[in-house]
Amino acid sequence: GAGVSQSPSNKVTEKGKDVELRCDPISGHTALYWYRQSLGQGLEFLIYFQGNSAPDKSGLPSDRFSAERTGGSVSTLTIQRTQQEDSAVYLCASSGGTENTEAFFGQGTRLTVV
């Protein structure tokens, strides 16, 4: 596709359930990022992929959070045993992988844990 695609756009889940969020980056982009956006908190970095490897996963808030990327393309962010504090908008971005190129963002997945 022409841009970064995320699915679902909205997800409501019960506390304690697992959720999977999907990101399809721009074709050919080697770098992929996940950020979390909470109200008034700006963008919180979660994890960075270069190809299928994650050289920096320092932003994952707990071991309930994990992510993978396959084929140098699609990425899935998984949250296990969701908690109410996990409610946020999860944004995915991709870039060409060189330093001076900007990140292109998807529209995000709004996760609500009830």
Next chain:
Amino acid sequence: AQSVTQLGSHVSVSEGALVLLRCNYSSSVPPYLFWYVQYPNQGLQLLLKYTSAATLVKGINGFEAEFKKSETSFHLTKPSAHMSDAAEYFCAVRPWGSYIPTFGRGTSLIVHP
């Protein structure tokens, strides 16, 4: 480690007035700098970027920003605000040698008729 400070979580201007959104950064190495805009229920869209060429950078929708190394600032300006400029604006820094942009907390621009 790098960081970004955006002064003012909300900025309110009248239509036609000057827009000034402030961004200060800290970085131990020269940075790449970015401004993004986010409209409601949408992702972030790049407005402009500084990549060590000209210090005055022009972007989309009439916005521009000036890199001032001595002040570690990258403030965003627009001479005349339009109602359609109402949105959330984010400043981001990415130091040379790093692939991960760090974002500020954002500034909500409110435009009054």
